[in-house]
Amino acid sequence: MPALHERRPLGLTGIEVSPVALGCWPISGMTSLGVNDADSLATLHESLALGINFLDTAYCYGADGESERLIARALRGRRDEAVIATKGGIAWGEDRKMIRDARPETLRRHCEESLRRLETDHVELLYLHGPDNVTPLADSAGELKRLMNEGKTRSVGVSNFSLAQLIEFHAHCPITAFQPNYNMIQRQIEADSLPWCRENHVAVAVYWPLMKGLLAGKLARDHVFDAKDGRAKYSQFQGEEWVRNQELIDRLRPIAEECGRTLAQMAVNWTIHQPGITSALCGAKRPEQIRENAGALGWRLTADQLARIDAALEERGAAATMRAVT
């Protein structure tokens, strides 16, 4: 099998997914600039052509589910080529205020609406997008298990959970996949939830492998963020953190060059080869981005290169914790 068509197990489901997945938040157009349907559909088609079969979306990706609707359009006549993961439990209120709602009736409504938008009768994976810290986890888990038993989803996942929440939820509904943030500089899960997932055969599909494009090393030190660019609000792109990140990029760049790869390809390659990581969710809105990121597949960093990456990361020091839910 060609390396680009490498597959990994999605937990114990028997479903197999590509180690590089397409993150479908950018095509929602909510924070990325210059998004249009033609490019978004071309990005989805290019992903499938590259052997990327794992598509990650959510009920709240778009003011009116634009991401799920685009996936449906791209998959007409070829639904069986993709493993669709969507999420419920987050919606947008007035002034685009994020509403977290993990009540059973809301999860059911989100799931049914997502299936309509996706033009399918089931998804392969349905996540709870995040706990709402009010609804008992047992109630959310129970409803997701019912949706699975009804065939609306083949499996259940959770996102933005602590280890304690993973354990509690798993007692009520088997977790197939966990979706935390993880990349070279955000490695909090290594201390607790990642080992637990490995022990419990839970797939780990990580978001922000490129730290929203930062680790691709294409943003100049003096880059001025457009007011509508969603990245500007994150600490990683400001002040002291920004300077430290740029210094890290300078140290990583020669290693990527030595590999004959781009920084983005090296950052994603590093991510998908960390123990316990199943897939890296690479957000893209244009075909050339996912084409470049698919170049993370089919090769390995040497022990010496990994040691030099470790040294560069150590020199940078721990990154500020940065959480977001999209």
Ligand SMILES: NC(=O)c1ccc[n+]([C@@H]2O[C@H](COP(=O)([O-])OP(=O)(O)OC[C@H]3O[C@@H](n4cnc5c(N)ncnc54)[C@H](OP(=O)(O)O)[C@@H]3O)[C@@H](O)[C@H]2O)c1
């Ligand atoms: N569960 C959750 O709460 C949660 C939260 C966040 C994300 N996610 C999922 O994870 C996915 C990934 O997160 P993300 O899309 O926010 O961030 P990401 O994958 O870290 O970065 C995506 C952005 O990086 C830039 N980029 C991508 N490929 C590039 C390349 N080769 N060279 C240079 N820049 C490149 C693009 O920005 P520009 O086009 O603007 O340059 C793209 O929009 C999402 O799409 C979503 O599916 C889930």
